[in-house]
Structures are given as C-alpha cells and as structure tokens.
Amino acid sequence: MGFLPDLGSELSNFPLKIVKQGLNIWSLKAKITLKDIARELEVSISTVSKALKNSEEISRDTKEKVQAFAKLYNYKPNNIAISLKNKRTKNIGVVIPDIVHHFFTTVIRGIEKYANARGYNVIVCLSEESFDKEVINMEMLANGSIDGFIMSLSSQTQEKGDYNHLKEVTEQGIPVVLFDRITHEVECDKVIIDDELGAYQATNKFISQGKKRIALITTDDYLSVSKARTKGYWKALQDSELEADESMILKMPSMEMDEEAIKNFLNTKNPDAVLCVNEIFAVYSMRLVQQKGLRIPEDIAFIGFTDGVLSKYANPSLTVVAQHGEKMGEVSAQMLIDKVESEAEEETYQTRILEPTLVIRDSIAH
Template structure:
C-alpha cells in the first residue's frame, strides 16, 4: 500500500505541530484563519483521511457491531443481517459478520476475537452444536466482562443478556390450530431434534393445539429430522399413517413433503394440507405456494440492534436484561384449505 498521508506528514511538510494540524482540521477557534486554510488545502490536495484505528483506540469505541450467525445462505438469517445492518446504519454503526457454521469451536473463536476490543457489542444466534452440548462458558465470560450482548432467535435462558426471539410456541400453536380449523384431523409434525429449542417450542405449540381439541398425541406423526441424513427419506414413512395435514417447522421440510405428496399423486390441499415456517422464497414460489409462519427476520434484526446500541450508549444506567418476543403471523397460501 502507498505511504498514507498522516497528520505527521502534514505537520512536517508545513512546519507546524501535529496538534495544530489536528485542531485546524477540526476547525478549532484556536487556530488562525490563514493557518487553517493552508492546512485544509494541503489535506484536500493529498486526500488526507484520518486513520480509523487510531481514532478507535483513542476513543475507546469502534462504532462496530459484531454479528455471529450459524449460517448465511438461508433466507431467515440473511434477512436478519439486513435488519441488523439497516438498524446499525441508521445509528452510525457498521457491522462485522462472522459465521459459526453451527460449530461450537468456530463460535468460541469468533466470540474471542471480536470481544478483544474489535467491536462495541455483539449480536449472536447460537450454533446448534453449542446448544446440543450445552456449553455456554464463552457467553458467560462475555457477560461477566460486561460486553454488551444480544442473543437472537436461538437463545439460552441462563445467559444474562437481552434477547430477541420469535414466539415459536405461539406460532406452532397458531399453525396447528389453523390446520385443525380447516378440517384436518390427523396432523403430522416434521421437526428438529429435541436440543434445538426453537423446534421444541414449535412442537409444544403443536401439542397444545391438539390437546385443546382432545386429540391424543400420536408419536408416529412426530418426525425428528437428522440433517445429516437424507431428509426426504426420513419424511416418507409418515405418509403411511393416514395423515391429512403436515406442519413442517421450516420451509425446506415443507417443500420436501409436498414433493413426496406429488409423487404419490396426493392432492394439495384437498387431501393433504401443508404448513411451513420461515417466509422465504421457496414458500412463495413453490407450486402450490406454501402457507407459512412469517418470522419477520427484518424486525428481529432491527430490534436486536436497537437493544444493543441502547445498551452500548447508556452504559451508566443500571441494566436489567429484557427479552423481546416477536409475534409471527400465519401467511395463508395455496397449500392449506381456505378457512371457513
């Protein structure tokens, strides 16, 4: 890289001190008009830009927010990033995005590096591996160092920090209830393993809706997907249990279910209703388009960053962690029967 113009360069070249240059560029009243003009002219000519690192070190703040997500090629998470970035930008902050790839090690590593003064605060959605192993020491360390932290979507109760979550329980309840309301009797759920708490909550909502109608929970209708195996083959068996509806906890599972139904020439929604989760492009562009729970990733990102910046900029105030619950809506499309 070319030798950068610094305040020192200007000072030496113009025969003044660095303090004078600094003050002149900030249009301080301490400096005479002529000196200011001379310095400003030189700075413009050589395209002087103050070094960010130096300023950050001096001011002890970076105006930077660290974001750690499990993945990026995913409609929900990329929407969250968009929300965070928009909110941050509005307040004059920038974001540093890292990915854990669902790996605990990578999450810890990212957390360590970012918390070394690189950022003013962090927004994290916890990796599945971390959730599965229940290893949260890295977060506890962060909290005890009093580094502002907001957990997003995938959260853990005993970490003392602000949280932004979807009302997964309510959403699961809403989705299942809609299926029951439109005449379905035997509703299967395609969900995640138990350690993914969002999956669990959605399932609990599903169970509540069933029990309200005095429908017994049928274990055969509950499929926990192992993402390392072929998803379609794991779903297929549930079709043997005389079902008339499927509640899938994400849109991929929903799309795969619809594929199987089509192969079996089962008509949707007449013979089988399907509801997904995450209002992504698949749900919108699939045929039939999929009724789904819209998660409002944009809103979640914005709320998270708002809470974080609030915490960063009001250090002095006594702090008590809040949890923001974002309610989700059922977006009705073609894969379910019209409500009566």
C-alpha cells in the same frame, strides 16, 4: 478551491516531500496523516486535529488553511488509531451458525442496514453449527476487534449446553444480544419470535379448516426454536377437541433431511395436514405426496416456517409462519448499539419477543 488563502507556493511542491519511505514513488498515493499536514503547514499536530474538528480554539484563518489542505489531499482519519484511543471500534461481531440459509441471511441484512445507518460495520463469523468454531470466533473478536456481539447459537452449543464463552465475554463488559437460538443461562439481551405462538396459530388454522390428522415434522428438541414450536403445536391440539398424539410428530435427529424417514412417516401416518419447522421439510414433503397423487390442499395441507424463496416459488406456493428475520436483525442491532453507546452501566436486560405472522399461500385452503 476558492478558499485556499496563500497556500499556493507551499502546496505546489508538497507531493515530493510527502512520498513516504520512498516506496512506489510513481502512482502510489500513500494515505496522508495529521503529522504530514502539520509538517507541511508548519503548525502542530494538535492544531491540525482541532482545526479539522472545527474547534473554537483555532482561528478562522488556520482552520480554513488546514481544512482546505486536508480536502485537497483527501485526508481521512485512520480508523484504527481512533479505535485505539476511544476504545470503540464501531464494529459489531455477528456469529451465526450458517449463512447459506435464508433466515439468517435476512437477519444479517437487517443488522447491516441498521448498523450501517449508525456508522457501524459488521464482522460476520460462521460457527457452522460447531461449538469449537463458535468459541474460537468469539475469542478472536473479543480482543478489541468489536464493541459487541449479535449471535445465534450453534446447534452443537445448544446440545452441549455449555455457555462459558458467552459468560466470559459478558463478564468482560462486552454487550451481547442473542437472537432466535438463545439460552436463558446467559444474562444478556435477547430477541426471539414467539415460535410457540406461530406454531399454535398455524395448527389452529388447520383445525379451523376441519383437518383432523395434523402431523408435525421437526428437529430434535435441543434446538430452542424447535422445542417452542412443538409446544405450540401440542397446545393447539390440546385446546381443541382433537386428541394430541405423539406419534404424529416426526423428530429428525439433525438439521439434515432424512428423506426416507419423511417418506415412511407420511405413508404410515396419512396426515391430512402437516406443519413443518422449516421450508425444506415442507417443500420436500409436498413433492412426496404429490407423487402419490394427493391433492394439495384438498387432501393434505401444508404450513412451514421461514418465509424464504422456496415458499414463494414452490408449487403450490407454501403457506408459512414468517419470522421477520430482517426486523429481528434491526431490533438486535438497535439493542446492541444502544447498550454499547449507553454510558450507564445498567444491569438490566430485556427480551424482545416479535410476533410471527402467517403468510397464506396455496398450500392451504383459502
């Protein structure tokens, strides 16, 4: 504290004066404000504000005094007041269907990392795959709480095809970045991985290894990602000499796993390779065929989507199409913050397509 000029006497009795409205006299150190500093140092609020910002307008002496005082009493500007003034909250809203899901979790981590580095906080809201919750959450946040949205659509929203809540928000000038589960009906930035390509490559992998009866276990088509993956699978088969057979595709009606359906499917179809749109379907299927005495990958091989813990620790470990959730989060956050901070009112939106990669593990030959 060597640079506290002649403050000695003024500082000493300060604590008494500053205790606010008499509450909690004892230990509660109330937050100090510009006003408090101004009163104690007998200068104006504007001077204090400028001094703390090292403004040229203020003399060295005053600046030192103010800064020393602020440091001593641990002054920190009130975020809310700044937000109100700047109309910038430095918060970004993330609305996702589910958080107990490895993929979304990694995306959040990516968003968090990037956003934090740029001084933003992340408000997470869960739609729980429900359209109504998605709408309510967005409305709550859209009234000043956040500077922009990063979101992945709930399955119900994609099923309904109703995107008015998104349109309203963008019309208000709030930037939106959609990732993974997107729609083309809303004009905004988007980040996806090339699901079609991922499925295509995975299926080709099977083909190149001489697999003939390649099955697909997926969910209903209203989920944009499932649709794309089915397309890639289909295309790979058509590009090959194998015949694409619709009956080799099992579509689960919901996200929940119908164990019986899978069991029947595998028993009747007897595939020698199975592509699954997530880890769970794949790991569960592997257990089923192991119980039947089949060897993996010799008799039947598996590839899943999402490179989560399950894949890594399954027995045998599961080959997957990695979606790079963390990268996706980072890219989304970057696109959003760039847009938020750009003064220009560019009406240009881009869609970034990330490349999936195949993570080879023991569920296929290698």
